Amino acid sequence: MRAVGLLVLIAIAAGCEQDRPDPRDAGPDEGETTPCGAGPIDVSLGVDSPFEARPEHRFAIDQGLQGGYHVDISLRTQGTLDPDHVDIQMDLLDGESRIARHLTTDWLLHIDPEGPWCDYPRARLVLVDGEGGLLPPERVDALVGRDLDLRVILRTPLGEVDTAFRITVSEVMRLR
Numbered sequence: 001m002r003a004v005g006l007l008v009l010i011a012i013a014a015g016c017e018q019d020r021p022d023p024r025d026a027g028p029d030e031g032e033t034t035p036c037g038a039g040p041i042d043v044s045l046g047v048d049s050p051f052e053a054r055p056e057h058r059f060a061i062d063q064g065l066q067g068g069y070h071v072d073i074s075l076r077t078q079g080t081l082d083p084d085h086v087d088i089q090m091d092l093l094d095g096e097s098r099i100a101r102h103l104t105t106d107w108l109l110h111i112d113p114e115g116p117w118c119d120y121p122r123a124r125l126v127l128v129d130g131e132g133g134l135l136p137p138e139r140v141d142a143l144v145g146r147d148l149d150l151r152v153i154l155r156t157p158l159g160e161v162d163t164a165f166r167i168t169v170s171e172v173m174r175l176r
Helices: 002-019 137-141
Strands: 042-047 058-063 069-078 086-094 097-107 118-126 147-155 160-173
Touching: 042 147, 042 160, 069 086, 069 147, 069 160, 086 118
Parallel strands: 058 160
Antiparallel strands: 042 069, 058 069, 069 118, 086 097, 086 147, 097 118, 147 160
8 A cells, every 4th residue: 555655646746747847848959057147158147146147237346344445246157167166257447448457267156946047156356456555535436327348258168258348337335
């Protein structure tokens, strides 16, 4: 009797599992299936963890505790990449001048259980002048309302992407 009950439970579980699409059924052109998805790598910008999308690409500049200013940006990735070995480079450009860089090598992305996608919860882009010093407050204030270019490069053993976004500085958040 127990064996029959166990077989019934297995059959029910198998039926429930068939209702959910299998990411491995993506097709031969989609590439290897990973916890972040399959196919070409797509990157979305947002903030915080859990990820909050910013489709309009508007971000605030925050004042840090040591007097500098930074922009925090989170990434959501979907596609064929290895979430356990990711090199992440983000460059924030004001025209031809790089005013911030975030560089992390061989990092782990957070696998979202609701995916298939993976998140990089927060890249802190510290604003600097052309000589490597902190960007002075008057130059930070001049960025409000301006469009800046954000270049994002992700490299993994399974795939890589090099993409760019136009972001807008919405405001400067100062410590009180």
